[in-house]
Amino acid sequence: MKNFKLSKFILCLLIPTLFGGISGFFNQNSVELYEKLVLPDFAPPSFVFPLVWTFLYTFMGIGLYLILEKRNHKLAVTSFYIQLTSNFIWPFVFFKFHLIVPGFYLHMFLLLAVIWMTFNFFRLNKFAGILQIPYIIWLSFAGYLNYYIVLLNA
Secondary structure, X not given: OOOOOXXXXXXXXXXXXXXXXXXXXXXXXXXXXXXXXXOOOOOOOOOHHHHHHHHHHHHHHHHHHHHHOOOOOHHHHHHHHHHHHHHHHHHHHHHHOOOHHHHHHHHHHHHHHHHHHHXXXXXXXXXXXXXXXXXXXXXXXXXXXXXXXXXXXX
16 A cells, blocks of 8 residues: 555544444443343344444444545445444434334345445455455344344334
8 A cells, every 4th residue: 555644544443433432422321222122042242242343443444544545436435424324323213212123224224335335445445345344244144133123022
């Protein structure tokens, strides 16, 4: 990577982390609510979620940095912010407003937005796209979990 820009790299790491942190701050009761739900047997313990999201936000930020170095990155950046905004909103819908069915549909939209973002990243920088694959895998699992939570609690 030529001309590595540390301040730009740090900013790219901070953007998804701040979105996640702010959403988490306003949804602090999500752990309590998660544990009060009827959960399927395969549901992970609540402490797993912040660990996974820290990893995923880091990979999002690295991917963002890598695509910003490319020309014609506007569509990729747009898809990044669409998925990040959806990601930010989901805990409010699901936990804050207790709308688990609309939360499931929003989650499906988020998954599609991340697939679109990954495709756009991959088109510009293969490694940036590859970094998003764990995000797709996690969201696929979380969507399955979300679906069963709807079935067990709606």
